[in-house]
Amino acid sequence: MDYKNKLEELKRLDLLRTVKDKDCRCGRTIKTGGREFLNFSSNDYLGLASNSAIIKAAQDALMDYGHGAGASRLLSGGTSIHALLEEKTASFKGAEKAVMFNSGYAANTGAIAALTDEHSAIFSDELNHASIVDGCRLSATSKRYIYKHCDLDHLETLLSKSLSAPNKLVITETVFSMDGDVADISNINMLCDKYNAVLYIDDAHATGVLGNGKGALAHFNVTPGNNIIQMGTYSKALGSIGGYIAASEAVIDYLFNTARPLIYSTALPATAAASSNAAIEYIEAHPELVVKLRENIVTCRRLLLSKGFSVTNDETPIIPIVFNSASEVLHISGCLLDRGFYAPAIRPPTVKTPRIRISMSAFHEKDDIEHLVNALTEAIR
Numbered sequence: 219m220d221y222k223n224k225l226e227e228l229k230r231l232d233l234l235r236t237v238k239d240k241d242c243r244c245g246r247t248i249k250t251g252g253r254e255f256l257n258f259s260s261n262d263y264l265g266l267a268s269n270s271a272i273i274k275a276a277q278d279a280l281m282d283y284g285h286g287a288g289a290s291r292l293l294s295g296g297t298s299i300h301a302l303l304e305e306k307t308a309s310f311k312g313a314e315k316a317v318m319f320n321s322g323y324a325a326n327t328g329a330i331a332a333l334t335d336e337h338s339a340i341f342s343d344e345l346n347h348a349s350i351v352d353g354c355r356l357s358a359t360s361k362r363y364i365y366k367h368c369d370l371d372h373l374e375t376l377l378s379k380s381l382s383a384p385n386k387l388v389i390t391e392t393v394f395s396m397d398g399d400v401a402d403i404s405n406i407n408m409l410c411d412k413y414n415a416v417l418y419i420d421d422a423h424a425t426g427v428l429g430n431g432k433g434a435l436a437h438f439n440v441t442p443g444n445n446i447i448q449m450g451t452y453s454k455a456l457g458s459i460g461g462y463i464a465a466s467e468a469v470i471d472y473l474f475n476t477a478r479p480l481i482y483s484t485a486l487p488a489t490a491a492a493s494s495n496a497a498i499e500y501i502e503a504h505p506e507l508v509v510k511l512r513e514n515i516v517t518c519r520r521l522l523l524s525k526g527f528s529v530t531n532d533e534t535p536i537i538p539i540v541f542n543s544a545s546e547v548l549h550i551s552g553c554l555l556d557r558g559f560y561a562p563a564i565r566p567p568t569v570k571t572p573r574i575r576i577s578m579s580a581f582h583e584k585d586d587i588e589h590l591v592n593a594l595t596e597a598i599r
């Protein structure tokens with residue numbers, strides 16, 4: 219393959235991606251390329267990635283357990299801190315048991331493939347994250363159906379045509395990562411009950427954000443029964459690294475026996491488990507942090523609306539501003555950079571419609587948000 223030519227083609231289409239490494243901690247400001255910007259690009263929704271209590275927990279684990287884990291979880295890679303985190307995760311999510319994976323990506327690809335077989339039918343929202351899409355691809359022998367985004371009528375039509383499938387799995391993100399909208403988990407769960415399907419939710423962007431930080435089930439007042447599998451990440455609002463599945467004991471024990479990313483990959487170091495554990499404890503002890511995030515979200519949306527931007531929901535920290543073309547969105551993102559704001563352009567194939575994806579965090583101050591919205595308004599003029 220002519221990779222150089224392929225790269226030039228991407229560049230011509232304004233779709234070339236480049237890595238932008240930073241020279242600082244993850245936080246309110248970001249230093250990159252010798253300049254400092256206000257950071258509106260991070261999934262660190264509660265500012266926990268550089269929280270000193272959490273860093274201290276990781277430091278202590280580093281001194282006690284060293285760095286590399288040495289083996290996969292099933293051999294000798296885990297520590298009592300890994301086990302502690304799994305217990306903590308299960309109780310935080312209201313589930314019987316939990317298992318940690320090396321990333322959210324590994325959790326989705328590993329779990330979806332492991333939990334399905336030739337007797338399975340998967341029903342997946344069309345805007346589900348790439349890690350879910352890849353998990354479905356790895357589930358090679360199952361039947362796979364894509365339903366229109368958050369379209370429960372379409373989902374029900376597909377379910378009603380698959381009554382005979384013995385193992386039905388409905389998969390949806392709770393907060394969609396590129397649009398910030400929230401799936402109607404109450405009614406999707408009712409559909410799952412009606413059609414005897416298991417509900418698999420990806421709570422990556424709801425954990426630490428909705429339901430006092432506990433996630434979408436708490437937000438919707440849905441009891442996490444045995445027909446619900448909760449996937450999530452420690453890498454977003456929890457400011458750490460890793461993914462998890464929280465579900466019934468049977469599901470978790472089965473994953474330990476069958477999920478390939480768990481079996482064939484070295485465990486995360488104890489530092490990662492310790493910082494995730496400390497992050498959950500921090501959220502439980504500091505409900506005001508989730509409230510501050512919520513206030514910032516409301517402020518940002520109110521200001522955007524007052525300037526004529528169309529913003530739909532007001533519950534999540536992901537605020538997309540959609541444009542017609544990749545070149546337009548690159549231009550706006552560049553204008554924002556010139557004015558000292560780091561809000562990334564998201565382009566195809568990550569999304570269909572190019573957009574600036576504003577991420578709000580509890581670390582933002584009111585002035586930061588006002589200045590961003592003003593800069594955005596000027597950039598569009």
Ligand SMILES: *Cc1c(COP(=O)(O)O)cnc(C)c1O
Pocket residue numbers: 321322323324326347349391395420422423451452453459460461
């Ligand atoms: C980020 C993300 C993941 C992957 O999580 P990582 O821990 O970053 O690998 C999975 N699902 C969704 C919806 C995400 O946004």
